[in-house]
Amino acid sequence: MLIAVDHVQLAAPPGSEDTLRAYYVDVLGMTETPKPPELAARGGCWFEAGYVRLHLGLEEDFRPAKKAHPGLRVTGIEAYAARLAAQGAPVTWDDTLPGYRRFYSEDPVGNRLEFLETVTASGPGG
Template sequence: MASLDHIQLAMPEGEEGRARAFWGGLIGLAELEKPEALRARGGVWFALDGAELHLGVEPGFAPARKAHPGLRVSGIDAVAAALSDAGHPVKWDEKIAGRRRFFTEDPFGNRVEFLEED
């Protein structure tokens, strides 16, 4: 049996401040200290419930438009409102019974899903 350790998303070089503002400030994830041996690569890590979200610098960065993390939240309407107020698109999707969910984009154009059980 496997369990999730971390999710990796790519980001452009030198954009750690924008990553912190979105994932830490707007979404509310706690930043994790990267291991010393990996700090020179850039990027930033955050804590999820039982796992981690890693944003790593990718040369020639292109955002993930289909592949995405799905983050379970409580108070999904407040999350959607905060994202919308901050200028991020919120696209609701009702195709899965028993789940309220929407898609948005991080500051770099990576697709992100937020969901809450009905």
Template sequence: MSYGIDHVQLAIPAGGEEAARPFYARILGLRELVKPPALAVRGGAWYRGPGDEGIELHLGVEADFVPARKAHPGLLWADLDGLAARLEAGGFEVTWDNESIPGRRRFHTFDPFGNRLEFLAPA
């Protein structure tokens, strides 16, 4: 048996799917997946990439939405500098922290809903 994480789910407010697409699809370059019909009626969106076997993020609608300002996924990203440049060009703040974890390049940003995301260069 193998172990790993199949996906990470982040909460978004009701109706947030359209605001999510420019960030998750255009800036991050993730591909939106078709949700199973039984789950599609709940709203939200699923994304995968980069590539067919990359990370999978699920955005789930939460009625009393509050952004995750501290809790966050740590996502490995091959082109960390390119992603940081795209985020900044899109108006998203990038906060680098290459000192806290010796030998690791990483930064934090927030999605359009205020959810914290961490991106790290592969070790």
């Protein structure tokens, strides 16, 4: 029986770890999690914030995920979008999903990310 998603893995080009760290830690506010030594030798980075865990693995023939993406729940979505935009990250709002306020962005290597917050009669987040 499935009980949870442990993590989502995205790909990145070799040598992009410092750029990824700057984005996922400084822009998104995540914490880098050390990889086990056996896996650290492969390169890449792991990040987490609360129950969200993202792994960025290196791929020689890297192509960014433009359609496939993680959907990341946030609180205070307006402020979060402003934070990303202030750091130079693209923010594209999408109002086509009933019950949610959401936007799309991209990490520095071009992977698509979705950020969403539930909306109730009292406004975003409930």
